[in-house]
Amino acid sequence: MDFELGEELVALRDIARDLLAQRWKAESARRALDAPPSRMPGELWAELAEMGWFGAGCSEAGGGSGLGVIAAALLAEEAGRALLPGAMTSTLAGAVALDRNGGAALKAELLPQIIAGSLPVTLAVEEPNGTWGPDSVEVAAQAGAGGLKLSGRKIFVADGSSAGLFLVAARVGDDVRLLPVEAGAGGVEVVPMQRIDAQDIVELRLDGVQVGVERMLPDAGAAHDAYAVWTVLVAADLLGSAGAALAMTTAYAKERVQFGRPIGSFQAVSHRLADVQVNVEIGRSLLYAACLALDERRGDAGALVAAAKAFIGETAVDAAEAAVQLHGGIGYTWELDVHLHLRRARANAVTAGDAGWHRETVARHMAHCYA
Amino acid sequence: MDFELGEELVALRDIARDLLAQRWKAESARRALDAPPSRMPGELWAELAEMGWFGAGCSEAGGGSGLGVIAAALLAEEAGRALLPGAMTSTLAGAVALDRNGGAALKAELLPQIIAGSLPVTLAVEEPNGTWGPDSVEVAAQAGAGGLKLSGRKIFVADGSSAGLFLVAARVGDDVRLLPVEAGAGGVEVVPMQRIDAQDIVELRLDGVQVGVERMLPDAGAAHDAYAVWTVLVAADLLGSAGAALAMTTAYAKERVQFGRPIGSFQAVSHRLADVQVNVEIGRSLLYAACLALDERRGDAGALVAAAKAFIGETAVDAAEAAVQLHGGIGYTWELDVHLHLRRARANAVTAGDAGWHRETVARHMAHCYA
C-alpha cells in the first residue's frame, strides 16, 4: 500500500510549481480581466508541450507518462495555484479522454498531435438547460449518408476559442457519446461567454456539423468517463487555488501587525486559517482517492469524483473568502491577488457541477450501497 | 412606539427571576433525572398562584394582568432559566387559550380556578403521526346524543400527570377545535413518556370521553391560536435556558485560568460566546415581536411565532453545546448544570414543532407575501 505521491509525482509537481511561478505572474491574470479572455502565451504553451505535460495523464502506450490521472491532476492543481489560463487543463482532460476511451485509429491520429501541443482540445458537454453532465445532454446526432450530423448549442465550453478540437457529447441512439469535432469544421461557430475570472469560456454553436461514425469514441461510457476526468481536474485546479489563497493569507497574518502583535497570533485569525488547512488536507485526500479510483476504474469512482469536486469547490470558495476577510480592506483591492482566486474559485466551483449536484450523485451511490 | 419592556414587565421579570432562584434549585432538576418526572412542589405552586402569575398572560376582564402574552412569555423564560418543572408554562398557555378563545360561560367557570392555582391545565394536540400542530390532528369527535365523544391517542402532552384539565384538539366536522376534558373524566388515561430532561410528558389515551358541545371553544381558529401561544411560551423557555447556559459559561470563562490567563481572554472562547450572545439578542427580539403580533392578532403573527421558535430552538441547543465545549471535561459531568440545560434545550427544541417545520410555515408566509 502506498497512498502518498511517489517520487516521480513529487518531482513533476515541484517542477510544475517552480516553472509556472517563473513563467506566469498573477499580474497577467489581473490584466486579462480588462482584456479577456486570459490566454496562454504561445511560447509558454510550446514549453509545456516540450516538457511532455499534455500527456501527463495518458498511458505509456498512448505516448504519455503512465503515471495515471493523478499526474494530470497535480498539473491542474499547479495551474490553479498559478492562476494559469485553463487551456492546459482542458487539453489534459481531452488527452486522457481519448487515451482511455478512443478507438485505436483515432488515438493514433490525434494523441501525438495533442501531446506535441499542436492540437489543443476541450470537452463540450453542457447545454442551456440549467444543469450539468452527460445525462442532461439533449443535442442528438442524426445519422445520415455522410455519417453523423450535429446541430445545437453547447455552453460553458472551457478554453473554446483556443481549442483545435472539441469532444462533443451528443445523443446517438439511446446513449450519450463523444464525437470529435474540429474547430475549423463547417457549421462550427464559437461565441465568447465572458466569465468573471476572464477564463476563455465559450458557447459552441453547431449547425449541421458532419462527423464520421468511425471517429465516434467507441465506448458507450466514454462521455461519462471523460466528464469524470474533467471534473477531477477542475477540482484539482480549485485545490491549487485554495492552497494559494491559504498561503498568501498565512504569510500576511505573520507579517501584518495590529495591537502590537502579528494578527496571526489572534485565534480569530489563526483558527480560521487552521480550518482552511484542515479542509485543504481533507480535499487533497479526496482528490487522490478519486484519481486512484479512476485509474483502477473502481465502482465507487463516480462517487469519489463527485465527493472531491463538491468538497474542494466549497473549500476553495471558503479559502478565498477567508483571504478577503483576513486581509481586511487591502484584500478587497484590485492590486492584491486575493480577488483573482475568489473569482476563479467561485467560477470553477460551479463548473462541471456544483456541490449540491454532486451530492445528489453521492446520495445515489449511498442508496445503492445501503440497498 | 415602544418596543422594549415597560416598567411593569421589567418588574414582573425581575421578581420572577429572584423568586425562582430562591425557591427552585438546579439540584432539584438534577435529582428528578433519577426519579422522574420533575414536579412542582405544592407550596411553590401555591406561592405562584398567590403572586397571580397564572393569569399573567390573560386580559384584565379574564382576571389576568392585562399585560399581554409577553407577560406570560417572560415568566416562561424565567422558568427555562431556573430549570423549573413545566407545569407553570402549560397552565399559562392554557389560561391564555381560554381567555382569548373560550366562550363566556366556560371562561367564567374555569379561568378563576386556573388563576387561583386549583386547576392546572395543558394542551393536548400532537398525535403519533410524526409531525406537529393542529393541522395534523386526526382524532375526530363523534357527535351523539350526549354531546361529542372523543377516542384516540394524544402524545407529547406536557405536564399531563399533574394537569386537571386538558384542552384537546380534535376534528369536529371540517375544523380542528379545542375541547376541554377533565383529567378525572371517564375514559381518560394518562401514561408517562419519560423525556430526557425528566419533564412530565405523557401520552393521553381517550376512550369514548364525553364533552358537551357547549363547552367546545367557539372560535374555529382557537386550536391554532392556542398552539401558537404555547409555541411562543416554549420558545421563551428555550431563551431562558440559552441565557442561563451563556451566563454560566461566561462566568466560568472569567474564572478558569489556563496558560496563565482566564480562558475567556482567548478569542476561541470569547468569540464563541459573543456569537451566542448575538443569537440570544436576535432571539429575544423575535420573541417580543411574536408576542406583540399575537396580542394585536396581526396577520404575520403565525410567521413570527414560527420564526421565534425556529431561531430560539437552535440558539438554545447551540448555547448548551457551547457550554459543554467551553467548560471542557467538567462541563460533561453530572454535578454541573450544563447538561441539565442541554437536555432541556434539546427536548424543547423539538417540542411544538422543530426548526425545519417552523421554517416551512415561514416559507408559506413568504410565498403569500411575494405572490
Next chain:
Amino acid sequence: MDLKFSAAEEAYRLRCREWIAANAHHAAAVAKAADPVQAARDWQRRLWEAGYVGLAWPKAYGGQDATLTQQVIVSEEMARAKLPPLINTIGLSILGPTLVLHGTEAQRRRFLPRILSGEELWCQGFSEPGAGSDLASLTTRAVLEGDDFVVTGQKLWTSLGPIADWCFLLVRTDPSAPKREGISYLLCRMDTPGISVRPLRNAGGGVHFSEVFFDSVRIPREHLVGELHGGWKIARSTLDHERSGLSGVISLEGSLERLWRQAAAGGEIADAVARQQAAQYWIELEGLRYLGFRALSDQLAGRQPGASASVGKLFAAKLRQKIARAALDNAGPYACLTKKSPHVVGKGRLVAGYFDSLGYSIGGGTSEIMHNVIAERVLGLPRSSGEA
C-alpha cells in the same frame, strides 16, 4: 409595549411619501445626469430644502429638531422608494454629530449648514496602511508651527476622495504620549497645497476608495476640533454613534425578495434546501428588524443602547453575505459571467452584490473587532490582548 405610530406620525409619513412621489423624477435624473456629482449635490439640496436632511440636528445650524421617530420614518420612506443615497453621507453621519458635540460655536455655524445643503462634501481620513483595526496606531504626523499644523502622512480607505471639498482627519500630535493620548482631530480643505489623492480600484473593478497623501500640508489651528491631543475620544464617540440599522433592514428586504423570486416558480420554491434557506434568512431579517426597534426604543427612552449596535452590525453583515452567496449559488454558472456576457443572469448584479457583501464584515470595524466588543463590553470577558 407597542409598535404603533401616532396619528401625527402617520400624517408626517404621508406627507413625506407625497413629497417623494412628487419629486421622483428629480431623483431618477441623478443617475442619468451628465455631471452625476453635481446632480447628487442638487438632489441633496432639494431634499434639505424640503426638510428631509438633518432631521436630528438643531434648527440653529440648518437642521429640523425632529423626533427620532420622524427620522426613522424618513429613512424608511427613502429606502422604500429606492431614492439615491445622500452624497454627503459621511459628513452627515460622522462629522456633523461630532461638531454638534465637540465643535466650537464658530465651527458649527461655519460647517454644519453646508454639510446639510451639500455645498461642501466631506471625506474621512482615519485609517492608514498600518492602522486598520488598530486605528490608534496611526502615524500621520502634525506639528504645530505658529498658527498652523503641518501634516505629513498617508490615509487609506477614503470615500469620495477625488470629489470632496473637505476632509476630517486624525493625526498624531504627540508621538511621546501613549498612543491614544497623542492624537488630534483636524479639518482640512482638500485643495490645500501638498494633498494628493490616488483612487484605489477595488476587487470588483470599480473605484470607491482613495488613498490621500499629505505632504507638509498646512492646516490653520482654528480647524482643530476639541482639545489638542484629545482627538481619539472625539473620534471614538462618533464611531459608537451608529444608526439603528433599520434602513439596512430595508435594503436586505429587497435582496431577500429577489432571492425568493429568483428561486421560486409559481410563487413557491420547490427545492427544499433553497426553501428552508430562504425561510431562515427571513427569520434572521425579522430578528434584525426587531432588534433595531428595540435599539430605537432604548434611544427614544433615553437609555444607552449599549453595544447592541455591534450585535446588529455583526449579524447584518453575515446575513447580507449569506443572502448574496445564496443568490449566486442558486444561479449556478450563469451567475459567474460578467455583465457583458449575453448569458448572464440579473445583469451581473448577483456577482456585484456578492463582492459588495464581503466588504460589510470589514468596513466600519471588522467582524473580528465586533466580536471583541461584544465579548468585552457586553459579556465583560477579559481583553484578548487586542482591543475593541
Next chain:
Amino acid sequence: MDLKFSAAEEAYRLRCREWIAANAHHAAAVAKAADPVQAARDWQRRLWEAGYVGLAWPKAYGGQDATLTQQVIVSEEMARAKLPPLINTIGLSILGPTLVLHGTEAQRRRFLPRILSGEELWCQGFSEPGAGSDLASLTTRAVLEGDDFVVTGQKLWTSLGPIADWCFLLVRTDPSAPKREGISYLLCRMDTPGISVRPLRNAGGGVHFSEVFFDSVRIPREHLVGELHGGWKIARSTLDHERSGLSGVISLEGSLERLWRQAAAGGEIADAVARQQAAQYWIELEGLRYLGFRALSDQLAGRQPGASASVGKLFAAKLRQKIARAALDNAGPYACLTKKSPHVVGKGRLVAGYFDSLGYSIGGGTSEIMHNVIAERVLGLPRSSGEA
C-alpha cells in the same frame, strides 16, 4: 500510488477473520458475563495468545514485530466484527510505547508483557482540576525521601480508576523550575496506601472517569520513567503518537449507515435537506478515510506524519457530532425520550450517541488546542499566548 494489499497481507487478513469467526462466542460472552472486568481481561489474553495484541511491539516483550499494514488489518477486522474493545487500551496505546522508547530494560521486561496479556490493567494520571488543556501547569507534588517519591495531589479524568492495578502519572518534582522542566513520570500500584478513587458521574448519567487522590503515597524510585524532571517530554512524545484514525472511520461508517437507514424509505431519502446532509457526511467520511491512508503511507515510508493527526482528530470529532446531531434531529421528539420510554426510537441510542459525541472535541486535547496545533505547527503562525 496504490491502495492494494499484497497477497500475503490478504492471506493474513483472511486468517484474522477466520480466527474472529471461530472466537465470536467468546467475544459475545464478555458483555453478558457476571464479572465483566474479568471477562474482558480473559478476552484480551485470548486475543494476545492468538497474536492479535501488541502487533507493533518487539517480540522480546511479548509483541509480534508485525508490519504497520498488519496492524491496520487487525484493527479494521476487529472494528468491522464489532469486537469488544481491549480493556487495557490505555496501557496499550500510551504507556507501552512510552516504555519501549524511554523505559529501562528492567521496566520493559517487568511491565510490557503484563500490559499485553491484560494481567495488569493501567490507568492514566495526567489531568488535574487546574491542569486541563494547560497540562504542564499540574501541581501534584512528588518529593524524594530516601529511595521513595512521596506523592500528594489530585488527578482527574482517569478512566478505569476503580479497577486499574497500576497508574502512570505526571508529578511535579521541581517546583522552582520552569513549568515544563520540573515534571517527572512515575508508575504506581493502585493499592499503595494513600490512594483513593472517587468515580465521576457523567452528563449522560453513566460513570466512565474517576478522580484519584494521592495522600503521601510512597513510590519506589525504580518506578521513575526516564530522567528525573524529564517527564514532560516523555509524556508529550506519546501524546503526539496518535493512531492513524482508520478504526475511528469504521465506527463512523456504522453511524452514517444508521443515519441513512433511519431517514430513508425504500432505499432513498425523499427529503432533500436530509439527503444532501447525509451525502455531505459521506463525503467528509471518505475524506477522513483517505487522510488516514495518507498518514499511514507516510508512516510506512518512515516519513513524519506531522500534525496530520490533529487534522484528523479535529475533523473526525466534528463529523461525529454532525452525524449524531442529525440522527437526533431526524428523529424529532421521539429521540428525546429516555430508553425506558415506550415511545423511544433506537432504544435511546441516539441520545447516548449524541452525548458521547460531544466528548470527542474535549478529551485527548480539545478542538481549540487542535486548532492551535495546526495553526502553529503546520501553518507556522505565531503562538496565541497559549500553547499546543
